[in-house]
Every structure is written in structure tokens, then in C-alpha cells.
Amino acid sequence: MITVYTVPEAFSPSECDRIVEVANTATPRDAKLVRQQKDHNYRRAQLVWLDEQPDTEWVMDRIIDLVRVANRDIFDFDVTEFAESAQVATYHASAGGHFDWHSDIGEGRLAERRKLTMVVQLSEPSDYAGGTLEVMTGRDTLAAPLPRGTATFFPSFMMHRVSPVTSGTRQSLTIWCHGTPFR
Ligand SMILES: O=C(O)CCC(=O)C(=O)O
């Protein structure tokens, strides 16, 4: 189904703490776009790829369970693999954190095979202002629920953005599921 689907409390507060801790102690990279070019006006965030961090296999195990259920119950997409690492993005208000409107499907061997996107809110809503994940559902946009640990799923072709973070810091966990490109 073509929809935005939310799972409250997909990750517990202590699981969010553990993921944030890994991300905050790793060496971040500036966010690169699907075609690997840097364009800071388009996206400003720091990224940590979980598969480069030790002791994070449990995160992937949880992701696999969540995605399996969401895809079985809601999307029924022909997804076969996670071809890219999960990433933790950190958007600082002080660094102009945001991500302009985009689709996750792009050119390139991996980006063209993205089908289902899952984003988990890792920060307490009171820790930041702005930084809303918005998904375009046609004429309207839908704001992803803010509570920490909430997972929001949407087809990777849907346009979405993270509005500018105006105070504090927002962190999120993103994973893509891949398969035969849509046709
Ligand atoms: O941080 C978010 O909420 C969304 C991240 C995103 O859209 C992406 O990494 O493609």
C-alpha cells in the first residue's frame, strides 16, 4: 500500500540511548547525498553509519523484525535486502541542520533499488524545535509523530524533508530496504 505507517515505541528509551551513545562517540561524517556530492544548502547533518560501529548488530536485528512486520502487514513490497547500512543523522540547530525535500530513490546501483524507508526518532521532542520529518502525501504533508522511539515507514519514492532545526539537536535512525526497482 502507498501510505505512511507509524509504529509507536518501536525502540525503547534505553535502546534510543544506546544508539545515540554509539553515534555520539563515533567520528561523524558530513551528510552526503545519494550521488555522493556535498551540497550543504540541501542537507546539513552529520552521519554515522552503524555498520562501521562495534556492537551494533542488535540494532539491525531489531530493524529486521520491525521491517518484516510492517512490510507483511502494510506495504507488501518486493524487498529482498538491506543493501546499505543504517545511519544515524544528527541535525544541530547551530549548524543549520535540515534536509530539503527529496525522494530516497536516486541514480546509482544502491539508491535506485531503495523501496521502503524507515526513520526512527531518537531524540526527546523537548530537546529541539523544528526538525519535523514531513512526508508529502499528495496535496498534503504529514508530520511524523515526534515521540522518541517512534518508527515512521514510507515508500522510498515519496517526497519528504526534515524542516530546519531552530534550537537544540535532533537525531534520527534511517534504514532503507532494497529490491527490484519499482516498475
Ligand atoms: O532524519 C530524518 O528524519 C530523515 C532522513 C532522510 O530522509 C534520509 O536520510 O534520507
Ligand SMILES: [Fe+2]
Ligand atoms: Fe530521505
